[in-house]
Amino acid sequence: MAAATSLVARSSTALTPNHVHLRSLVPRYRLLRGFRLLSTRVLSVTGGFSAPVEVCVKESVTVPGNLGDCPFSQRVLLTLEEKHLPYDLKLVDIANRPEWFLKVSPEGKVPVAKLDDKWIADSDIITQTIEEKFPEPPLATPLEKSSVGSKLFSTFIAFLKSKDSNDGTEKALLSELTSFDEYLRENGPFVNGEKISASDLSLGPKLYHLEIVLDFYKNWSVPVSFTHVRNYMELVFSRESFVKTRALKEDVIAGWRSKVAA
Numbered sequence: 014m015a016a017a018t019s020l021v022a023r024s025s026t027a028l029t030p031n032h033v034h035l036r037s038l039v040p041r042y043r044l045l046r047g048f049r050l051l052s053t054r055v056l057s058v059t060g061g062f063s064a065p066v067e068v069c070v071k072e073s074v075t076v077p078g079n080l081g082d083c084p085f086s087q088r089v090l091l092t093l094e095e096k097h098l099p100y101d102l103k104l105v106d107i108a109n110r111p112e113w114f115l116k117v118s119p120e121g122k123v124p125v126a127k128l129d130d131k132w133i134a135d136s137d138i139i140t141q142t143i144e145e146k147f148p149e150p151p152l153a154t155p156l157e158k159s160s161v162g163s164k165l166f167s168t169f170i171a172f173l174k175s176k177d178s179n180d181g182t183e184k185a186l187l188s189e190l191t192s193f194d195e196y197l198r199e200n201g202p203f204v205n206g207e208k209i210s211a212s213d214l215s216l217g218p219k220l221y222h223l224e225i226v227l228d229f230y231k232n233w234s235v236p237v238s239f240t241h242v243r244n245y246m247e248l249v250f251s252r253e254s255f256v257k258t259r260a261l262k263e264d265v266i267a268g269w270r271s272k273v274a275a
């Protein structure tokens with residue numbers, strides 16, 4: 014791991030009422046080029062103290078040493094943050110992947126996380142494994158709600174890449190936003206109601222990318238008539254966990270450039 018930028022913060026701890034999580038009494042943290050990692054030690058469900066979860070994420074291309082613009086990496090970090098789990102962040106230069114990283118992620122993709130001494134790829138699997146290993150606070154979205162908003166990302170990408178304003182891609186995105194807005198009006202403010210859950214932690218980073226790049230490349234924003242979607246975005250984007258793990262706007266713009274040009 015020598016080639017990785019490894020950021021670890023640990024803290025002294027105290028037992029919470031449910032005797033599962035240990036939160037820090039006197040947290041110590043490091044300030045690192047614009048973002049802060051505040052970490053805690055946690056008592057796992059198996060009863061032992063959990064070491065920080067090692068997690069490889071994309072590094073910023075505009076400010077090396079900062080988090081990069083991968084929405085799947087942010088999803089994993091959001092899950093760790095919302096569960097108050099300590100983590101050891103390894104920033105990977107995706108354009109120049111180091112040897113050690115290709116050994117733990119043969120496909121060369123981020124995120125990958127080490128859980129129970131095994132490196133796991135794919136944010137779906139990583140977040141499910143975290144949920145099983147650290148069930149408190151519960152973040153699982155009920156199965157019947159887990160596909161809400163699931164087409165927003167693909168319709169956003171199709172619209173972003175579109176060169177023909179009449180090809181129906183904007184209409185398809187507006188149709189997904191309409192369904193999502195109606196769903197949130199009936200069931201919100203989050204996908205699972207009052208409490209944030211796994212679906213929000215997956216959708217949030219994708220909507221963050223949508224907002225930044227559609228504004229930049231297409232001068233387009235989510236219409237004001239979608240009040241529930243706009244409120245949702247504000248609610249998720251302003252969470253402490255989100256602010257701590259979000260990418261720089263410049264990285265998000267740079268990350269999509271080649272796809273817009275293709």
Ligand SMILES: N[C@@H](CCC(=O)N[C@@H](CS)C(=O)NCC(=O)O)C(=O)O
Pocket residue numbers: 071082083084085086107120121122123124134135136137
């Ligand atoms: N399905 C994967 C997608 C991961 C993914 O596409 N990661 C991108 C960065 S956001 C990546 O590593 N791309 C490098 C590549 O494809 O070579 C997940 O949910 O983790």
